[in-house]
Amino acid sequence: MSTTFIEGSIAVAKTVAVSRPHVISAYPITPQTHIVEHLSELVANGELKSEFVNVESEHSAASVVLGSSATGARTYTATTSQGFLLMIEVLFNIAGMRLPVVMTCVNRAVSAPINIWNDQQDSMTARDSGWIQLYAEDNQEASDMHLQAFKIAENKDIMLPVMVCMDGFVLTHSFDPVELISQEQVDKFLPPFKPEYYLTPKNPLTFGTLVGPDGYMETRYFIEKTMHASLQVISDVAADFHNQFGRFQGGLIDTYKVEDASLVLVAMGSIIGTIKDIVDELRAKGQKVGVLKVRSYRPFPKDEIYKALNHVKEIAVLEKAVSLGYGGILVNEIKSVFYGKPKTPKINGFILGLGGRDITVDTIHQTIKETVKASSEEKFIGLNEALIGGK
């Protein structure tokens, strides 16, 4: 293992490459491009023995990996934002066919208006698709998570696709020291993909056929059941990874100074790093604050979150997404964790950073102040008063 100062996208591409995918297909879209460009380079110079298929849209890219995966090939794709939305039809198909495709969803805002900067509205839109969704905090984790993703997806008791979500630009385009894993080590961690069911003339099968009211519901029941089973597998794979590589970035969740905290901030993705700095700062002043990182968003680890947070008085959920017509998404799932439990903390939700709006240290301080002050509520934070007509 060697530490390299490297761009996030390139670190991810290199980890995907040593995972030995047979087929990669993609369509360019900012800020995903560097990942797939680097993979096409590795294929072109012979370092990676894979088929790299340039297609005419994300809908086709997802369809190509669906087809390849059905033949028993290990497959990978990556996209973001509009491309992700265009893929969604096929994403549901991939999950429904129980194909262990791995993809990167680089997180970016969605149109209209066009905006290429980071938030998490794209991947959150597909939370009900049957894909396991993991969110990375930094580039080391984003890189490592891809290796874990293949192992989780291809587990014969799981056989569901896995999406690694990483914040666009904030992670993909920033340079960090990352420990890259060698081919030899990967081969020890990730065995070759040997599916039980795949397309072969020796034993003809049909994928995705018509199923009527007599059987459709059971397909959903089984995916839901598998999602629950995958909670254990995700934790186990993170533990295996820890054993072999000495790094642990959390299993389903990760916590920082939560044990004795009275106020905890909950979030996903790269914002966690900023929050940790603020926690250290406030701890130095004697304030009992902590952070909970949701690493696995689907399946949603209700029990782990309850176990970690049942002692706290106040929770602030910070999210870069919104369910228009409802409000915060993650905040309401965190609230549901406490439903029917003896004690419910005060839970406040904050929608911030949409379309790349800066999330500064001040923004986060403000969420803490509001949480301490107000009763449970949800609000947008960091709005430009001049644009909304002031108050």
Add this chain to the structure above:
Amino acid sequence: MNNDTNFKRYLKLDLLPTPWCPGCGNGIVLKTICQAFDELDLPKNGTVVVSGIGCAGRSAGFFDLDSVHTAHGRAIPVAEGIKYANDALNVVVVSGDGDLIGIGGNHLFQAIRRNTNITVICYANEIYAMTGGQVSPITPHNTKTLTTPNGNPDRPADIQFLFKSNNCFFARTTAYHLNHMRKCIVEALKFKGFSFVEARTMCIVNYGRRLGYKNSNEMLLHYKEFYKINDYAEALAENEIGIIKSAPRSSDGFPSA
């Protein structure tokens, strides 16, 4: 040489300069479209511009006309929707080759089938420019791009034959052949039915310089040397530009041939 500046009435001059790179050919196409509008005296309150996404697509915002920026690849069906809602409007699509022929390719084929009376101007720079220089459906065979580092293994699409299938209008021209480009756009706008102009133009930053062109002028000179005008031919050879001959339509609108 036409020194008439009347075409400027179709542009939002206060938004200039455009965000395009120095040497980009898109400005030439934008200006020529406006000159064609001016030649036909298209009414500003009766003309709509629709674009997809890309460097070329951004030109929609510079017209001093109503415009819609659609999702990537969807300019043609959106334009058709506008035309079917209000037949009195002149509806013009401006977008890139990746947008119109790649991700939106099926719409192109279906609009030809329906022969919708709109005009499409394709800024054909042979590359996905806005995203940094990846292979497009008309990138030549063996050409190196960021996603074909060993050269494009695929053949470029030659879409002229699609238009033949329903006797629609197709022209190919280049940013070097200014009078020709203007003529092609004027005829396309006058055409009653679906019309398409493939305007070859230079992306120096994310394409030309990687192919060894020192500046965009060298790319223009390549157009000058490589392309020969062959108007009203049955078909265009690889090195020909021109308007494809279309058979007259019978009274029911179907090709009479």
